[in-house]
Amino acid sequence: MKKIVFCFKATVIYSNNHFLGHWTDANYQKIYDKLTLACETLDANGYIQIIDEGLAENNQTKWTILTQLWAYHWAKSWRVAIKQATQWLEINDSAQWCERRCYGLNDKMDARIPIPLVKIAVNQQDMTVDEQSIWSISEEYLYGCQLMTYVLTNHCQLTILKLRSVGTQQWLGQRITMTTNQATPMALALSNQVEQVDWTSNGQLRQIGQQTFYVSHDRLVLETRLFKEELEQQRGLWHHYWQLFAIAWEKDYRWARLYQRLMYEIYLRKSIQEIQDLLWAPPLDVTGDFACLAWQCDWQPVLTGFWRQLIGGHMIDGQLVIVDWPQLPLLGKRELTIHLDQQKFKIRLTEWQMAVQPSKPLSVVSQQRQILCPRQCWTVIWQNG
Structure with missing residues (x-):
């Protein structure tokens, strides 16, 4: 099957115009399982359309869970588009830059009020985060941060944005935000273990019983000192990082997503120089084998020698030496930029051709030929047919 169209009315769900069930027939987990089972009839190039025909207006919480959590999970394997009112939104471009996990969809998942909060x-009315609550954790690849989202009521949610440093994974700071679409008083109390942390807030401090609360209406924000400055600094570091290691993938969305996931994990543990050394190292048997991630989520062997395997060559004394055909399957066009100390060059690969565009003259050795590539010009290194 090439495409599935899910239509979500106020209480009824249709799949390709066939009745699939009511939201009230089962709990969240069973509804999710039923929808996912329908998605699994799609092939690798399958397409999912999610159309709102009354669900969002009837129950904003369910619409949020569907479009912000479940749809992002399906986007790991298929193209996903969401239609609300007259607007279509393709989510794969954003889904490939995050990893979202949803909790509270069945009774076996453990949920609790997140540290450093002690009361919401x-x-x-006191809010209890328990096994029936819906919450998610998202790793945001573009900024190197973790985002936790708790659905408290149909009108209110809580988010915690945590920053971690590159190379060491140490937590740098966090921002806690509580929002509602109704004019409602909100209050948060912090646990004793973070009393020594310097917090700032748009809310007022108020003593209620034995506890001190931050209180506000509509939107309540707490953040650690210098959070905004640290956030901007981390954004700059990650922006530079992704420029260094970006690959433009014309086809095979799954490969692009897995590559970005691995490159995100490695930057939390290693320096840029260590990452470059790893990518240029001799390849291993599992280098570039993203399929093995189903059973092995270790980024190091999969990325070892990835540059060498992708382009079929490596750098020797300032020359690019092509020693083999690219070992990875090529689907459509791929472009990447190699950044060296005194040089950078773009590489364009297809199944029938490889071309190079250096920032300054570059010598390339391929098939026992030495090719001098002029600066800022595309030079064909090899081609088939």
């Missing part, structure tokens, strides 16, 4: 109140 909405409209003077």
